[in-house]
Amino acid sequence: MDIYEALYTTRMMRRLRPDPIPLKAQARILDAAVRAPNGGNTQRWHFVAVDDRDLIRRFAALFRQGRALEFAKFASGAGPMAAPAPGADTAAHAETMHRMKGSGDYLADHFEEVPLLLFVFAIDDLGGANIYPAIWSALLAARAEGVGGVMTMVLRNFADEVNELVGVPVEQGWKMSAMLALGYPLGRWGVAANRRPVHEVSSRNGWGKPFGVEVPQPLWPSQKASTGSANE
Numbered sequence: 585m586d587i588y589e590a591l592y593t594t595r596m597m598r599r600l601r602p603d604p605i606p607l608k609a610q611a612r613i614l615d616a617a618v619r620a621p622n623g624g625n626t627q628r629w630h631f632v633a634v635d636d637r638d639l640i641r642r643f644a645a646l647f648r649q650g651r652a653l654e655f656a657k658f659a660s661g662a663g664p665m666a667a668p669a670p671g672a673d674t675a676a677h678a679e680t681m682h683r684m685k686g687s688g689d690y691l692a693d694h695f696e697e698v699p700l701l702l703f704v705f706a707i708d709d710l711g712g713a714n715i716y717p718a719i720w721s722a723l724l725a726a727r728a729e730g731v732g733g734v735m736t737m738v739l740r741n742f743a744d745e746v747n748e749l750v751g752v753p754v755e756q757g758w759k760m761s762a763m764l765a766l767g768y769p770l771g772r773w774g775v776a777a778n779r780r781p782v783h784e785v786s787s788r789n790g791w792g793k794p795f796g797v798e799v800p801q802p803l804w805p806s807q808k809a810s811t812g813s814a815n816e
């Protein structure tokens with residue numbers, strides 16, 4: 585797969601088929617992830633794949649509770665989902681949130697059927713900076729395998745329970761950074777078009793000065809094919 589196709593179409597997919605992901609594909613996904621940059625090449629990461637149905641059922645109950653907590657924060661104007669960037673179109677943000685809620689509801693309602701959960705642990709992930717390159721590489725490699733999914737931090741609301749359920753050696757400093765729910769998507773992959781264009785979010789030689797080039801449309805796929813904007 586062309587690297588730009590992967591970069592443009594690795595959307596968060598929340599409607600997943602229950603079909604298992606072959607172990608060899610899982611190996612390729614994680615083998616790509618561990619090539620990612622990380623501070624000092626200390627590789628203080630650990631990935632726990634969960635495909636045990638009983639365990640997934642336990643996590644499903646926690647996920648639904650955690651999601652309710654996140655939406656309560658959102659409703660009170662707190663948390664990372666609450667407000668778009670200054671100057672952004674609030675109507676477009678509301679529309680994105682609406683779509684995300686729909687696909688998120690689907691995931692929550694079908695969580696028991698998700699074929700694979702991938703818990704990502706790190707020691708001192710530097711606010712995520714030291715682990716998100718690996719997570720993003722895993723998602724890109726998954727995309728190349730036709731596997732989709734979503735990264736979520738919802739289960740960090742229940743870190744103690746997660747640590748207990750998967751037996752994390754917390755005394756060594758391991759903490760959950762994120763969890764990926766992975767599977768073959770029900771929907772189509774589309775370009776992440778619901779993004780503010782480059783010239784609105786970039787400047788040159790000083791904040792707010794023109795970047796120098798306008799990018800009104802996504803540059804891949806060479807503006808030939810149609811682009812999708814749905815949060816799948």
Ligand SMILES: Cc1cc2nc3c(=O)[nH]c(=O)nc-3n(C[C@H](O)[C@H](O)[C@H](O)COP(=O)(O)O)c2cc1C
Nearest residue numbers: 594595596597684688734735736737738776815816
């Ligand atoms: C740090 C981080 C946390 C996220 N947490 C969640 C989450 O808890 N639930 C969810 O459905 N999506 C989550 N996402 C995915 C974003 O909602 C998604 O990337 C965004 O809506 C844009 O959609 P797209 O990537 O499909 O274009 C998270 C993404 C990041 C980077």
